[in-house]
Structures are given as C-alpha cells and as structure tokens.
Amino acid sequence: MKGVNMRFTIFGMLGILLWGIALDGAEKNTTIGNPYGICAHLNRWEYKQLSRELELMKQAGIGNVRTDLDWNQLEAEKGKWNFERWDAVVEEAEKNGIAVLPILGGALPQRELPLLEHMDSWRNYLKTVLLHYPRISHWEVVNEPDLSSEFSKAEKYGPFLLESARMIKHVRPEATVMTGGFGSASSYLERVLESGGAEAVEILNLHTYYWKLFPESALGAELQGVRKQMVKHGMGDKELWITETGYATSRCVDMKPITAAVLGKLNLDKDNIPVAxxxxxEYYYCSDRLNCDRENFFSGKKNFHEISLKELKTLSPEQYPLLMLAPNESFPMDYRNELLNYVKEGGTLFVPGGGIPLYFNLRKQNGAVVQEVAGEWIQKMFHIGWEAFWTNPQAPASTHVQEIASGFSKDIPFPDVVGRYLSKRNLKPGDELIPVVTAYSKDRSYSAPVAAIYKFNSELKGNIVVFTWMDAMESVSRETQGKFLPRTYLIALSSGVDKLFWYSFRSMGENESREHHFGIVERDLTPKPAYYAYKTLTEHCPPHSTRPVLSKKGEFYIASWSKPDGDKVYAIWCFQGSKSGKFRIEGVVKGVKDHLGNRLPAVGDVMQISDSITYLTGDSALSVMCE
Incomplete structure (x- = not known):
C-alpha cells in the first residue's frame, strides 16, 4: 500500500440509493461465499508473531489473508530458492482454515529490475512458485501497478498482465488470475482492459482508500462505475475484489496550544466566542468527526454551532466570528459566494489542516457528487496562495525542518512533517500573510509558511487561518475506524464486491505517521475497536449469507440479509452523529447488538440511530422499514 491522497473522482450518491441493485453480472450469486479478508506482512516484520496473528484472524471470522510473495526473499541469490518463511505462512494459515492470497513479485530483486527487461526470470519465478504451492488457488499479479514507476503507463501493464496470465495458466490451468490492485481506477483501468487485461484475468481488483471521506460518500458510486467498465469489456460475469481499503488511526499532536496562540492574535481565543x-x-461535508475532532483544537469550554451549507447564507460573523472548514482540501463551490461573503463581512475561516485549502470543488453530477481541481480562480477570489513540489521545483515534497515564528512560544507543539506551503501571490493591497510556522528545505534554500494567518484589509475584512499539515489529518480515531469497517463492508458487498481485504491486520506503530497505524490490532496485538467490529460483522453476516441489500432513506442507511440458518439481520446507521427515527418492525426480534457486539435493549417503533451500526436479528419474517 502506498500513500496516495485521493484515488477516485466520483464519491457520493445522493437521494435514495439502492446499492444492492444488480449491475449485469454483479449479483448472479445470491450468496456472498466467504468475503472476509485482511492484509498482513506475515513473511516480513510480523513473522515472529505469525501463529498468534492467524489465530486472532480466525477468532474474528476472517477467512482470507493477503501477503507479499517476495521474490527477493525467496531467491535472494540467483538460482538459490528458500521457501522456509513462506512455507510456514502457508502451513499456519491452513491450520486456521484461512486461504492465502499471494501478491506475485512482492519486493523484487534489484538484479531483475526493470521487470519488463527480465521476463525470462519472471517466467521462471512464476513457474517455481506456482509448482511449489499447488493448493493456493488465486494469484495477484504485482501490487498497485498504476502507482509503480515501471507500470505507470497502462499500455505496459496490460500486455505484461496478459503474458503473466498465460504463463500461470500454462503451469496451472486451474489457477485463478487477478489484476494487481489498482490504486486509481478511471482512465488507467480502461486502458488496461483495452490492452489485454480484460481477457487475461478472472477477477478485477481495486484498492479503494478514502481516508478523508466517509464510506457512504464514495464507495457505492465508484463500484457501480467500475462494474459498468467491466460490462463494457465483456467482464460482466467476472468477480470484483477489493484487496486494500482502510483507515489509519495515527494520533495527532495536541493542536490546542497552537490554535489558541493563532486565534489569540485575532482576539478570538476566548472560551465565550463560539465556533461554527x-x-x-447532502455533500457529506463535515468540519470535524472524520479526520479531526474539535476537542483537539479547542477548549472543552467552547460552544459549537453546527450548520448546513445552505445555512451559510445567514451565518452572522458578529454572532459566530469563527467558522471551521473540513481538513480535506475540498469545498462545494456552489457555496463559494456565501463563504466569501462571510469573510467579506469580517468572519474568520479556520482550515485546521489537510493540505491546500479550497483545492478541490465538490459538485453534483448525474445524481452523484464529483470532485475536481477548482483552479487558481478560487484562490484569487479568497486572496490566498499555495505552492508544492509540482508547482515549484525548489519546494520539498516533504520536510521535517520547521520553525515557529517570532511572537509565538517556542515550545508550542505541531506535526513534524509537511509538504504543502502558503504564499502571498494573491494578496491585495492592505492584506498580509502572517507566518506562524515556517518550513524549510534541508539546505534551507527554500522557505514558506505552513501555518499562517491571512489577515485582510481590502474588499475582504476577515481572516483565513490555515494549517497545511496533511499526515495528521489523514487518520481517524480508533473509535471511528471501528465504526467505518462494517459500514465499508456492507456497502461493498451490496455493490457486488465478492471479497474485501482490510488493510491491515497489525499496526507497525513505530511512530505516529499514518502508514504505521492502519492495523485493527496494535503492534503488541492488543485489539482496537475495529477488530471487535470485524468479529461482530462476521458473526451477524457469516459466510454464505445472502448478499446484503442496502437502501437509504433520509439520513438512515439500512442493510439487510439472511444468514445461512434462515435468520434475518438488519444493520442500521447514519453517516455521522446520532438521530432519532421511526421504524416499522414486523416479525420477531431475537436480539439487538451494537457494532462491537454489545447487547442493546429491546427496540420499539422509535430508535436512536448513530454512526455505529445497530444490528437487529430476527426470524425469517423480520422486516424493518424506516417511516
């Protein structure tokens, strides 16, 4: 898995959306088989805890594990093969009834790069591993080809995939071949399918990360789009897998000191000043409770006022002088004038992190919400500017060299890595950019603010406070990860996905960077809430249940399916917060549990539904409808 910030463009379906509706061959199978997978580096740093990890996976009901079949480990020296570690992985997995999905190639030997210039060696590698592991049925042809330097052009990966598939089928005709997980579908996927990929494989494979978005805002629309591409290329009856998705849980430093210091410069730091x-x-747009929480920026004594985008028009800067935006670089530009008027009238926008403010536009298109680069015009409108390594070669892609500006306490903490920078280029006469934290290249030849105040005294009379730190704003809390895991699975399964592998099982946990905290257990194997949420999901929707059908009414999502024993199960949630709803329940309710498996009181016609799933299990006649 690689750190890619935004992977797909379509990411929201509006109104009432039935994700369970079949798209051609997407749902010919009425049951789901065993869709539960996990990613783990079992032959690498996790090897010493191999047995215990697989036991924990089994206890959670996980039936599939995906890991790297590292060529450089198997054949460290040309012609000398060592399968000791991988043999142990396969043996322990089989003991626990867990199927292994190998990522062909894995870490490649340097001597075999570039791979396309060493195809004879690649064919020998394929033949060797396929014959050594005759009981492994499915084979993934390299990881994230679209994000690799060698296969960044689809026209290279398509023929390579076709040649690899032919070799696999020659050695093992019964083997199932699947694409590498595409980290960015869209045009790359289309070109791969056109250049041989469609005929090469039985399974199309995606990596769908939305760590700045809610699962509901992205996944259903994307999967329906991919299914249409598959049908177009004659793959309508083939399987669709997701072999990586997930949310990291790295902890951000306490941002209250730097927030208070910055707002103090504007006389907005007092506890009696409310925050909007x-x-x-409608747009799945929220200032917090996704990648950040208000409590990490503001005192517990602060008062908060939640509004919809439509209510921006009447938001008074006098009553609410501070408005916090979401730390995801996006904003629905249909509301740009309302936002601009708020600043014109003296209001202060607070962008708590996430990269470049107002970089993406969110807009409605054909019943969906699409994301697109907004362009320089929006930066000019708000008198702000930015730089990054792709716009200024002197700007570092990332740097740890940062210093607090004069006038601020030197012991104020802030995130330790940054890669987006602020500029003065769109300021108007009377405006100023006040640095709070300045970042430098290693040789200090480049410097720019990464936390700053845009203080306006032109046609704009307010302020924009911007923090650009990204890594800290691309994670969720451990509790939120636990809520999102089953929601992601139910959306994916109802959209025709056959297997989904969560990334990952165990967190590296050596530092607070995002990549070290994707696991559903900690480094010491202590379960996070997501582990218990996974276990609860597999208990309520065990293998060979009917495929979930998902509907949405108002703010409520309702998924339903039948277990192999005939019992009916409903899962109900809303995308954020908590809301009371009236439901018509028919049939016998045998049990009610939350997303972590805790028993809940018996339900009535009115239920309090939150962003954590409520499971209702009943007899085959159970019916739950939102009124």
Missing part, C-alpha cells in the same frame, strides 16, 4: 461547524448530509 458545517455538517452537511
């Missing part, structure tokens, strides 16, 4: 937050169900 946006929570909009």
């Amino acid at each position: 937050l946006i929570r909009d169900t």
Whole structure:
C-alpha cells in the first residue's frame, strides 16, 4: 500500500440509493461465499508473531489473508530458492482454515529490475512458485501497478498482465488470475482492459482508500462505475475484489496550544466566542468527526454551532466570528459566494489542516457528487496562495525542518512533517500573510509558511487561518475506524464486491505517521475497536449469507440479509452523529447488538440511530422499514 491522497473522482450518491441493485453480472450469486479478508506482512516484520496473528484472524471470522510473495526473499541469490518463511505462512494459515492470497513479485530483486527487461526470470519465478504451492488457488499479479514507476503507463501493464496470465495458466490451468490492485481506477483501468487485461484475468481488483471521506460518500458510486467498465469489456460475469481499503488511526499532536496562540492574535481565543461547524448530509461535508475532532483544537469550554451549507447564507460573523472548514482540501463551490461573503463581512475561516485549502470543488453530477481541481480562480477570489513540489521545483515534497515564528512560544507543539506551503501571490493591497510556522528545505534554500494567518484589509475584512499539515489529518480515531469497517463492508458487498481485504491486520506503530497505524490490532496485538467490529460483522453476516441489500432513506442507511440458518439481520446507521427515527418492525426480534457486539435493549417503533451500526436479528419474517 502506498500513500496516495485521493484515488477516485466520483464519491457520493445522493437521494435514495439502492446499492444492492444488480449491475449485469454483479449479483448472479445470491450468496456472498466467504468475503472476509485482511492484509498482513506475515513473511516480513510480523513473522515472529505469525501463529498468534492467524489465530486472532480466525477468532474474528476472517477467512482470507493477503501477503507479499517476495521474490527477493525467496531467491535472494540467483538460482538459490528458500521457501522456509513462506512455507510456514502457508502451513499456519491452513491450520486456521484461512486461504492465502499471494501478491506475485512482492519486493523484487534489484538484479531483475526493470521487470519488463527480465521476463525470462519472471517466467521462471512464476513457474517455481506456482509448482511449489499447488493448493493456493488465486494469484495477484504485482501490487498497485498504476502507482509503480515501471507500470505507470497502462499500455505496459496490460500486455505484461496478459503474458503473466498465460504463463500461470500454462503451469496451472486451474489457477485463478487477478489484476494487481489498482490504486486509481478511471482512465488507467480502461486502458488496461483495452490492452489485454480484460481477457487475461478472472477477477478485477481495486484498492479503494478514502481516508478523508466517509464510506457512504464514495464507495457505492465508484463500484457501480467500475462494474459498468467491466460490462463494457465483456467482464460482466467476472468477480470484483477489493484487496486494500482502510483507515489509519495515527494520533495527532495536541493542536490546542497552537490554535489558541493563532486565534489569540485575532482576539478570538476566548472560551465565550463560539465556533461554527458545517455538517452537511447532502455533500457529506463535515468540519470535524472524520479526520479531526474539535476537542483537539479547542477548549472543552467552547460552544459549537453546527450548520448546513445552505445555512451559510445567514451565518452572522458578529454572532459566530469563527467558522471551521473540513481538513480535506475540498469545498462545494456552489457555496463559494456565501463563504466569501462571510469573510467579506469580517468572519474568520479556520482550515485546521489537510493540505491546500479550497483545492478541490465538490459538485453534483448525474445524481452523484464529483470532485475536481477548482483552479487558481478560487484562490484569487479568497486572496490566498499555495505552492508544492509540482508547482515549484525548489519546494520539498516533504520536510521535517520547521520553525515557529517570532511572537509565538517556542515550545508550542505541531506535526513534524509537511509538504504543502502558503504564499502571498494573491494578496491585495492592505492584506498580509502572517507566518506562524515556517518550513524549510534541508539546505534551507527554500522557505514558506505552513501555518499562517491571512489577515485582510481590502474588499475582504476577515481572516483565513490555515494549517497545511496533511499526515495528521489523514487518520481517524480508533473509535471511528471501528465504526467505518462494517459500514465499508456492507456497502461493498451490496455493490457486488465478492471479497474485501482490510488493510491491515497489525499496526507497525513505530511512530505516529499514518502508514504505521492502519492495523485493527496494535503492534503488541492488543485489539482496537475495529477488530471487535470485524468479529461482530462476521458473526451477524457469516459466510454464505445472502448478499446484503442496502437502501437509504433520509439520513438512515439500512442493510439487510439472511444468514445461512434462515435468520434475518438488519444493520442500521447514519453517516455521522446520532438521530432519532421511526421504524416499522414486523416479525420477531431475537436480539439487538451494537457494532462491537454489545447487547442493546429491546427496540420499539422509535430508535436512536448513530454512526455505529445497530444490528437487529430476527426470524425469517423480520422486516424493518424506516417511516
């Protein structure tokens, strides 16, 4: 898995959306088989805890594990093969009834790079591993080809995939071949399918990360789009897998000191000054409770006022002088004038992190919400500017060299890595950019603010406070990860996905960077809430259940399916917060549990539904409808 910030463009379906509706061959199978997978580096740093990890996976109901079949480990020296570690992985997995999905190639030997210039060696590698592991049925042809330097052009990966598939089928005709997980579908996927990929494989494979978005805002629309591409290329009856998705849980430093210091410069740091937050169900746009929490920036004594985007028009800067935006670089530009008027009238926008403010536009298109680069015009409108390594070669892709500006306490903590920078280029006469934290290249030839105040005294009379730190704003809390895991699975399964592998099982946990905290257990194997949420999901929707059908009414999502024993199960949630709803329940309810498996009181016609799933299990006649 690689750190890619935004992977797909379509990411929201509006109105009432039935994700369970079949798209051609997407749902010919009425049951789901065993869709539960996990990613783990079992032959690498996790090897010493191999047995215990697989036991924990089994206890959670996980039936599939994906790991790297590292060529450089198997054949460290040309012609000398060592399968000791991988043999142990396969043996322990089989003991626990867990199927292994190898990532062919894995870490490649330097001597065999570039791979396309060493195809004879690649064919020998394929033949060797396929014959050594005759009981492994499915084979993934390299990881994230679209994000690699060698296969960044689809026209190279398509023929390579076709040649690899032919070799696999020659050695093992019964083997199942699947694409590498595409980290960015869209045009790359289309070109791969056109250049041989469609005929090469039985399974199309995606990596769908939305760590700045809610699962509901992205996944269903994307999967339906991919299914249409598959049908177009004659793959309508083939399987669709997701072999990586997930949310990291790295902890951000306490941002209250730097927030208070910055707002103090504007006389906005007093506890009696309220903060306005946006929570909009139409655009899935929320100021917090996804990648950041208000409590990490503001005192517990602060008062908060939540508004929808439509209510921006009447938001008074006098009553609410501070408005916090979401730390995801996006904003629905249909509301740009309302936002601009707020600043013109003296309001202060607070961008708590996530990269470049107002970089993406969110807009409606054909019943969906699409994301697109907004362009320089929006930066000019708000008198702000930015730089990054792709716009200024002197700007470092990332740097740890940062210094607090004069006038601020030197012991104020802030995140230790940054890669987006602020500029003065769109300031108007009377405006100023006040640095709070300045970042430098290693040789200090480049410097720019990464936390700053845009203080306006032109046609704009307010302020924009910007923190650009990204890594800290690309994670969720451990509790949120636990809520999102089953929601992601139910959306994916109802959209025709056959297997989904969560990334990952165990967190590296050596530092607080995002990549070290994707696991559902900690480094010491202590379960996070997501582990228990996974276990609860597999208990309520065990293998060979019917495929979940998902509907949405208002703010409520309702998924339903039948277990192999005939019992009916409903899973109900809303995308954020908590809301009371009236439901018509028919049939016998045998049990009610939350997303972690805790028993809940018996339900009535009115239920309090939150962003954590409520499971209702009943007899085959159970019916739950939102009124």
